Amino acid sequence: MIVPIGPIHPALKEPIRLKLQTEGEKVVKAEIEYGYVHRGIEKIIEGQTWQRGIYLSERVCGICSYEHTQTFAETIEQICGVIAPPRAQFLRVITNELDRIQSHFLGNSTFFKSMDHETLFMHVLELREYAMDAIELLTGNRVNMGWNVVGGVRMDADERHFKPILENLKKIEDGFEITREMFAEGPALALRCKDVGIMTKKEAIKGRAVGPIGRGSGIKYDYREDHYTYEDYFDFKTIWRKEGDNYARTLNRFDEIPESISLIRQAIDNIPKGDIRVPVELKSGYAMRKNEAPRGEVTYMIETNGNLIKHISIRTPSIPNMDSCAKYMIPNVASVSDAVSTYASSDPCVACAERVSITDENGDVELKNIDEVM
């Protein structure tokens, strides 16, 4: 029997269709049908100047919007041969890590909601609000921050911003320990998520899983290790686990939050003085840059034509993560409700994923299942 879930369903936040093939209660196969939020964002960015393009790239995804602007800016900087001044790089790290904190909290809260654990859902969302406050205070908006520009950041920050951010971080830390313990040690939750939705390291490599989903399966890889800012100035350790089940993925996201908090503390303590923005002389050329978004590795490939963007191609972490979820995690879970919580544990972001459109030879646009393309 095939159980279709979505596009509008109590268990899902975003419109997507999850087809589960079941034998009795057991789910044997899963398939994901994309195409409900395809808006053609890459085509819209083509032919625009970077000043506009950076706001458009922000709207690829609403949850990890920050990382998209940073990668966009860094790609154009690479084409023009400049690097943002150190102060701007530090400010970028602060915003990036705040964004990671709120995204991980949101991902975990969705997972708890999918398991119908309202208490933890509320606790986690309450903590998330402190991160959102810090973001709004620093950048001026909660979701689409408009903080990056090519060559640096838009506004400087000083003590009157850093102090409330540190206070908010303290509040997050106070509530974090007990929340994590409730999840990690609580027997009822552990029963529902330990050994459910297992993806082994081999499968994760085969499915190209990235980010906390890959790291939960034993792939010790974080692009931040190779990023010039983190390499030069910061000290952090990559969190990874080897179980590969829902528990590992969720706990992995939890454990990355203290690392992010310590990174923000390091940045605020050691922030250098100087410019926050350098002039950029636009050049034509091609560049590719990667960055570690909350969900994994984001890749931008941009070809510019001097002033205008000739071609842009974005690779977001959600497609490999969701596909490896459908292919390796969901098969052989015990019940449909476990399948839904497994799907939520892969922290899917549909808005990121939907940028593919396939045309037939007549040029008619036809949205197809991603499996047929790959």
Added chain:
Amino acid sequence: MSSLIWYIYDFARKAWTDAFTNAKTSPEIADKPERFRNFPKVNKEYCIGCGACTISCPSPNAIKIVREKDNEDGEGLTYPVITHGACIRCGFCAEVCPTEPKTLECGENHLIHPEFNIIPSKRQYIIDDYLCIKCKKCMKKCPVDAISIVNDKLHVDQLKCISCGECIDVCPVNGAMKGVFVENLQDQKDIILLTVDYLESYINSKEEDLRSLEKDRLLQYEIPLSEILTKAIKLIPDEEIASEIITNAVNRLKIRIIDWNKSECKKCQLCIPDCPTKCISFDEKEDTIVRDVNKCLRCSICYQTCPFSVIKYFIAKFSLEDDNLINITVKASNLNEEILME
């Protein structure tokens, strides 16, 4: 079990029961931080109507510049109007606004002075020194004082220029002030080349008409612009730029066309040594005279040399009006007559 005890403990706390009975959203949630970028605030009286905000806005329907009706007190104000349903609250308009104090205010964004933030315009304004009469009208009109005199020549400072285009409107000399697309010059050249090739091959395809054309008569054609435009958009994906380049090229274009009827040719080969680019040759196998179109300069020397008037020489002119039709006018050259009259 431990979590169950935890819940009971949680519910039994006094703080919890108090919070449960007095559940109320604190009014603090509506407090916005200083930097919060709300919808931009418009100070009508400072606006100079330059349009920098509309050019920079990433959302297509967010900002419109309106002009009030004139009344007894004077001219109506010109100012931007923000549509709340389309504004994405990025604050970029407040950042680029050139007035002092700023017309648009948004969070703290209007306090940014982007000295190296060139307005994202596709057009750059430059002054042609040979045509400029130095009347300084543009200097007076420029709302941001971007035009100044450097070494006795008027010069546009590209970092200050907001690409409003007012200098072009006041300039009394046609062509002295130019708004050019500085980027993708190679693509622009390709578009012009494409247009010329297309028009020439079109006229050459009308061989019959050309050969039957009498002196003092004109041939007139109309062809639609759309075919060239679709090809041009593939090179530069912007209809505005592509159509402007084509319009400029077509209106200035004058093509000279050489055509000869091979069946009437007497194969005297007089034209071969006269050709300056050696593009005419005699093909012994086929027993004909061949002209290499890519090398030919259309200089008309062969036409003047030919003793039998086999080679014909035409001049085509073009014009492109707003109706997206290219008007072609072809007439036979009267060069030979002038020579005869001498």
Added chain:
Amino acid sequence: MLNAIKDVVRKSSIHVCIVNCGGCNGCDVECVALLSPRYDLEQYGIYVHNNPREADVLLLTGAVTEQWTDNLKRVYDKAPEPKIVVSIGNCPISGDVFNQEGGHVHAPASNFIPVDAEVPGCPPRPSEILEAILAVGPQAIADRGREKK
């Protein structure tokens, strides 16, 4: 008398379904934030179920993509009467940045279903959404219920 009782019931218990018809996800995230203890939507008797079949209020986000052009009306028809539609963010109002050359959207959403209230912003703050829902929601539901009689 019966109507008065119905009004009270309708006003005090509102079930909400979020319909994302193709946006960047930002507005949905802000709607989830509304459930958090800070904003606490449930104290006003508003429950988010994400099930159109038991919804009184449809919260519409997103700019109506190709797939949603026919599905949106179907989702709307499935909600029982009385129902109201509140569109959140700029996308259902004007299509936001997606409504330009290259985009695949069919904004505004009011071409497909009747929209009762709009909250502009990209995205609006949770406090703005809360304010708008409370200002329009309960009374509109009660009025809509009486209209049908």
